Amino acid sequence: MSANAIVQISYFAAAVLFIVGLKSMASPVTARRGIIWAGVGMVVATVATFLTPGMGNFALMIAAIAIGGGVAWWSGKIVKMTDMPQMVAIYNGMGGGAAAAIAAVEFVRHESHGELTTALAVLGALIGAVSFSGSCIAFAKLQGLMKKAYRLPGQNIWNIALAGATVVVGLSMILLSDKMTGVQILSFFILSLVLGVVITMPIGGADMPVVISLFNAFTGLAVGFEGYVLGNPALIIAGIVVGAAGTLLTQLMAKAMNRPITNIIFQPLSGEAQGGGAAVEGSMKEVGALDAAAMMRYGSKVIIVPGYGMAVAGAQHKVWEMAQLLEKAGVEVKFAIHPVAGRMPGHMNVLLAEAGVPYDKIFDLEEINAEFPLADVALVIGANDVVNPSARTDKSSPIYGMPILDADKAQNVIVIKRGKGAGYSGIENALFYAENCRLLYGSAQQVAGEVVGHIKAMGE
Amino acid sequence: MEGFTALYIFMLAAFTGYEVISRVPVILHTPLMSGSNFVHGVVLVGAMVALGRAETPLEQAIGFVAVLLGAANAAGGYVVTERMLAMFKSDKKKAGGHQ
Numbered sequence: 001m002s003a004n005a006i007v008q009i010s011y012f013a014a015a016v017l018f019i020v021g022l023k024s025m026a027s028p029v030t031a032r033r034g035i036i037w038a039g040v041g042m043v044v045a046t047v048a049t050f051l052t053p054g055m056g057n058f059a060l061m062i063a064a065i066a067i068g069g070g071v072a073w074w075s076g077k078i079v080k081m082t083d084m085p086q087m088v089a090i091y092n093g094m095g096g097g098a099a100a101a102i103a104a105v106e107f108v109r110h111e112s113h114g115e116l117t118t119a120l121a122v123l124g125a126l127i128g129a130v131s132f133s134g135s136c137i138a139f140a141k142l143q144g145l146m147k148k149a150y151r152l153p154g155q156n157i158w159n160i161a162l163a164g165a166t167v168v169v170g171l172s173m174i175l176l177s178d179k180m181t182g183v184q185i186l187s188f189f190i191l192s193l194v195l196g197v198v199i200t201m202p203i204g205g206a207d208m209p210v211v212i213s214l215f216n217a218f219t220g221l222a223v224g225f226e227g228y229v230l231g232n233p234a235l236i237i238a239g240i241v242v243g244a245a246g247t248l249l250t251q252l253m254a255k256a257m258n259r260p261i262t263n264i265i266f267q268p269l270s271g272e273a274q275g276g277g278a279a280v281e282g283s284m285k286e287v288g289a290l291d292a293a294a295m296m297r298y299g300s301k302v303i304i305v306p307g308y309g310m311a312v313a314g315a316q317h318k319v320w321e322m323a324q325l326l327e328k329a330g331v332e333v334k335f336a337i338h339p340v341a342g343r344m345p346g347h348m349n350v351l352l353a354e355a356g357v358p359y360d361k362i363f364d365l366e367e368i369n370a371e372f373p374l375a376d377v378a379l380v381i382g383a384n385d386v387v388n389p390s391a392r393t394d395k396s397s398p399i400y401g402m403p404i405l406d407a408d409k410a411q412n413v414i415v416i417k418r419g420k421g422a423g424y425s426g427i428e429n430a431l432f433y434a435e436n437c438r439l440l441y442g443s444a445q446q447v448a449g450e451v452v453g454h455i456k457a458m459g460e
Numbered sequence: 461m462e463g464f465t466a467l468y469i470f471m472l473a474a475f476t477g478y479e480v481i482s483r484v485p486v487i488l489h490t491p492l493m494s495g496s497n498f499v500h501g502v503v504l505v506g507a508m509v510a511l512g513r514a515e516t517p518l519e520q521a522i523g524f525v526a527v528l529l530g531a532a533n534a535a536g537g538y539v540v541t542e543r544m545l546a547m548f549k550s551d552k553k554k555a556g557g558h559q
Contacts (some may be wrong), residue, residue: 006472011505011517014502018499018502019476019477019480021495021499022480022481022492022496022499023480023497025488025491025492025495025541025545026481026483026484026488026492027485027488028485028487028488031488031491031548032542032545032546032548034495034545035491035495035498035538035541035542035545036542038495038499039538039540039542042501042502042504042538043497043507043532045509046504046505046534049505049507049508049512051493052508052509052512053511054512054513055508055509055513056512056513056514056518057512057514057523058512060511060520060523060524060527061508061511061527063524064511064524064525064527064528065504065508065527067531068528068529068530068531068532069529069531069532069534070535071532072531072532072533072534072535072536072539072543073535073536073538073539075536076535076536076539076540077539077543079540081543081544084494084540084544085490087536087540088490088493088494088497088537088540089531090536091497091501091532091536091537092500092533092537094529094530094532094533094536095497095500095501095503095529095533095537097525097526097529098486098503098504098506098507098525098526098527098529098530098533099503099506101507101510101522101523101525101526101529102507102510102526104522105510105514105519105522105523105526108518108519108522109515109519111515112538116463117538124470132508140533142526158485167530179470188506189529212493213493216492216497216500219497219503220477220496221502223500223502223506224470224473224483226503226506227506228466230506230509230510232505232509233469233503235502235503235505236466236469236470236473237469237473238500238522239473239500239502239503240469240470240473240474240477241473241474241476241477241480241496241499242477242496242497242499242500243474244473244475244477244481245477245480245492245496246477246493246496247492248477248478248481248482248494249481249489249492253489256486264464277499280492282525288516299538304463314496325535337486339485339486339489342490342498344489344490344493345486345490346486346487346488346489346491346492347490349486349487349488349490350490350491350544353544353547354547359487359548360496362487364485364486364487369535386481398485413533437517441519
């Protein structure tokens with residue numbers, strides 16, 4: 001068998017493994033197997049590529065794989081679970097950057113490709129470069145390196161003008177094809193990179209998951225297009241499958257937040273756009289850890305609504321310990337998770353899984369909302385906007401229309417909260433002023449510990 | 461590759477991606493985003509070909525960066541996805557959780 005045939009067969013096998021792997025990742029039972037299959041596909045494809053006829057620069061290649069792969073492997077191993085989203089963002093950005101760099105190599109080679117191929121190379125380069133610089137900004141924001149959302153005056157005009165300029169330069173490259181100049185190539189990449197930065201800068205932290213997912217889809221498409229340029233079906237299939245899957249995932253997330261993707265890009269919830277909504281009536285009522293413990297211990301059903309605040313405080317282990325104690329005392333305990341709890345949809349599930357909470361105690365918004373009126377206590381820990389009833393009732397609220405967890409409909413609501421401030425998005429929460437709501441101040445970690453102590457003292 | 465063959469591949473791959481995701485429970489959205497992030501790490505293969513064919517120092521330099529970034533995408537994507545999925549377990553299989 002010729003070397004080329006081995007390479008082609010390996011690529012085919014890799015493509016099959018990727019699709020089977022992704023499919024398996026869609027169910028909690030088989031998910032673990034899925035990533036391993038996809039991993040095998042990646043190793044097969046990478047090893048086979050060394051056999052491609054007519055290749056050189058192997059020393060450079062191995063060095064680059066060792067450095068890039070090694071650093072990423074190590075950083076992925078040590079990162080905390082709460083910081084996962086920004087790691088996904090940065091790895092995704094690197095994939096986009098790689099796709100853009102492949103296009104750059106093709107451009108500087110000045111080989112004649114034909115217009116279709118050049119057009120796809122340019123398109124892939126544009127999308128890949130935007131994904132790269134945009135993901136870097138997303139990383140910086142989630143990592144806390146960049147606190148504020150920067151918004152230029154007339155932001156949308158800037159976005160459109162920059163995008164327009166990039167497209168014009170890209171078109172001129174397609175027309176000149178193999179006679180394109182270095183200046184064109186350079187200005188094209190600079191414009192694309194700046195475009196990614198300018199698009200991402202004004203987007204607030206709360207919308208970031210959707211943006212990361214969007215860039216993930218972008219990178220997929222960029223990889224698919226560059227796959228066409230290189231005549232490599234493995235890249236085309238993997239890239240386009242991820243592009244389509246990522247687009248759908250982005251839509252699902254945006255829908256869960258009731259924020260159309262166009263709104264996220266063009267009307268970010270940040271700065272002066274925030275803090276809308278009617279003034280809230282009533283007062284906040286405090287409760288102590290002992291009373292809170294008693295309310296839950298002697299109730300029959302408790303629904304816990306965890307938010308990112310709980311994860312940051314590292315309280316999930318204590319909370320799970322508390323849930324187990326309550327269950328021993330005969331109380332039914334369920335966890336209710338909003339689709340955008342945490343920093344990405346499903347992030348909170350991962351954080352709870354890390355603490356040892358089995359996934360069949362964790363319920364989606366649609367599954368659990370009808371149960372809140374039957375619950376004696378809804379315990380809200382470090383969550384805010386996702387339980388804000390204004391989203392149902394107050395048309396002037398920026399989050400109006402977002403599906404929320406109906407924690408306010410429980411008999412009693414206990415909110416564990418660090419201080420009196422507003423949430424991540426800066427919106428006042430009507431729930432905290434409700435008649436059936438009590439606030440338990442303190443860090444989630446310490447408060448959960450106190451509650452655990454009190455429940456233990458009450459005996460079984 | 462012929463234009464139309466590629467177009468068919470694009471079309472079928474797009475439907476496949478859509479189908480694969482369309483019935484996913486919310487709890488798996490993050491791992492799945494991470495998993496698909498890993499899958500497009502196959503860009504590493506393309507980057508290797510680009511570097512393998514590079515002749516001038518400029519091409520080599522850009523190709524080197526491409527392989528570096530592609531390898532980071534693949535390796536990092538795998539590790540974080542694997543770590544997340546390793547934590548999923550059901551009540552029936554495990555005994556007692558963490559403690």
